[in-house]
Amino acid sequence: MIFMIYFISYYDHSNVEMFHPQFKMIGRCLKTYCVRNIDSIILFKNRLRFKSSGSRERAESSLIDYLEVSIRGGKGGVGCASIQKMVRNKSKPDGADGGDGGSVLLKTSRSRLDFSHIPSEVIGISGKAGGSKNKTGERGGDLVVTIPVGSIIGCQQSQKPLVEVNTEDELFLAARGGRGGRGNRSIAGQMYGYDRYFCREKEEGEEGQLSMLYLEMKTIADIGLVGLPNAGKSSLLRAISGAQPKIASYPFTTLRPHIGVIHYDGYYRVRMADIPGLIEGSSLGRGLGFSFLKHIERCKSLLYVVDMSNTDCEPIQTIRILEKELEAYSMGMTENIVGIVANKIDLLHGPNSIVELARAFPQYPVMPISALEQRNIVAVRNVLEPYKYLFVHDQSEDDIIVQNS
Numbered sequence: 001m002i003f004m005i006y007f008i009s010y011y012d013h014s015n016v017e018m019f020h021p022q023f024k025m026i027g028r029c030l031k032t033y034c035v036r037n038i039d040s041i042i043l044f045k046n047r048l049r050f051k052s053s054g055s056r057e058r059a060e061s062s063l064i065d066y067l068e069v070s071i072r073g074g075k076g077g078v079g080c081a082s083i084q085k086m087v088r089n090k091s092k093p094d095g096a097d098g099g100d101g102g103s104v105l106l107k108t109s110r111s112r113l114d115f116s117h118i119p120s121e122v123i124g125i126s127g128k129a130g131g132s133k134n135k136t137g138e139r140g141g142d143l144v145v146t147i148p149v150g151s152i153i154g155c156q157q158s159q160k161p162l163v164e165v166n167t168e169d170e171l172f173l174a175a176r177g178g179r180g181g182r183g184n185r186s187i188a189g190q191m192y193g194y195d196r197y198f199c200r201e202k203e204e205g206e207e208g209q210l211s212m213l214y215l216e217m218k219t220i221a222d223i224g225l226v227g228l229p230n231a232g233k234s235s236l237l238r239a240i241s242g243a244q245p246k247i248a249s250y251p252f253t254t255l256r257p258h259i260g261v262i263h264y265d266g267y268y269r270v271r272m273a274d275i276p277g278l279i280e281g282s283s284l285g286r287g288l289g290f291s292f293l294k295h296i297e298r299c300k301s302l303l304y305v306v307d308m309s310n311t312d313c314e315p316i317q318t319i320r321i322l323e324k325e326l327e328a329y330s331m332g333m334t335e336n337i338v339g340i341v342a343n344k345i346d347l348l349h350g351p352n353s354i355v356e357l358a359r360a361f362p363q364y365p366v367m368p369i370s371a372l373e374q375r376n377i378v379a380v381r382n383v384l385e386p387y388k389y390l391f392v393h394d395q396s397e398d399d400i401i402v403q404n405s
Contacts, residue, residue, distance in 0.1 A: 222272070278322060
């Protein structure tokens with residue numbers, strides 16, 4: 001039914017008569033419903049836009065940790081111009097004010113991993129128009145958009161951060177709704193003389209506040225996978241979590257970060273990020289360059305992933321290259337390393353290289369695995385278990401929430 005209303009709301013009821021004469025009354029009724037409930041239809045369109053944009057991004061399983069968004073508060077309702085007739089040929093204005101437009105709020109939630117569910121434009125709910133007999137228009141409900149905990153909210157024009165939200169259920173007023181227009185009752189109250197009894201003036205509602213903001217995640221994951229291209233980072237993320245990143249046999253298969261969630265008993269979990277591969281000279285802009293080094297910087301801890309079957313670059317040399325690039329980009333970044341994953345042991349003919357790798361880096365636990373065959377994945381889970389945290393699911397699964405006040 002709502003899809004039919006959504007369709008016919010774009011057409012005049014006379015166009016409906018083109019299909020069949022019996023649709024004349026149906027078209028008029030549907031158009032009347034659309035006019036009276038236009039805000040419900042706008043909210044439905046907002047929900048569709050939220051769901052469709054979010055589903056596209058989730059289908060790619062890719063991470064969006066930076067987003068520029070236009071947020072506008074709801075428009076105020078128009079005032080009413082009405083004259084109430086009284087006894088003895090007397091009259092007085094009784095047109096009420098329109099309702100204020102709803103505001104748009106940003107609310108932190110640990111159930112959010114990124115900004116893939118948020119469209120580039122968010123519009124608040126408009127206030128209802130005022131009515132006769134002093135019936136004030138209903139205020140538009142507030143839209144609450146959920147964002148990840150640890151997000152940075154800033155201004156697009158100045159490129160300066162406004163606030164950093166680091167706690168659960170923290171609210172930020174993104175755009176205030178417009179004030180409702182005055183009806184002729186309010187306008188006549190400021191007039192004098194005979195004209196106040198016959199005032200038919202009314203005001204349009206104000207437009208909602210427009211905010212051009214950017215949203216940036218300070219932390220994208222608890223663990224970030226760092227390695228050369230084609231080291232098997234995406235395969236490891238698939239094997240240890242439910243993520244479905246693209247896997248292929250050529251370098252730079254991963255062009256955007258992907259997030260996976262490792263689940264533990266008791267509703268504990270760890271977020272893991274698959275970062276696109278680094279090469280020698282990435283700190284100077286080679287390969288995929290600075291943007292993905294920035295993604296690495298937003299991970300709380302890092303995990304080296306080494307291809308043990310690579311004959312062009314020995315495992316120890318691979319670690320040296322990764323350490324060099326991380327330190328060249330930001331001093332002290334290698335202090336966040338928690339271990340080394342020696343991947344592709346199914347293609348390894350002997351354990352000597354694993355022993356040499358463990359001797360060269362005794363400060364890190366070395367975990368020999370085969371992500372393709374899912375061998376010894378439990379060793380990685382055990383090493384990452386100290387970094388788990390309790391996940392409290394947000395009972396509201398909607399991307400936007402309407403709060404009536």
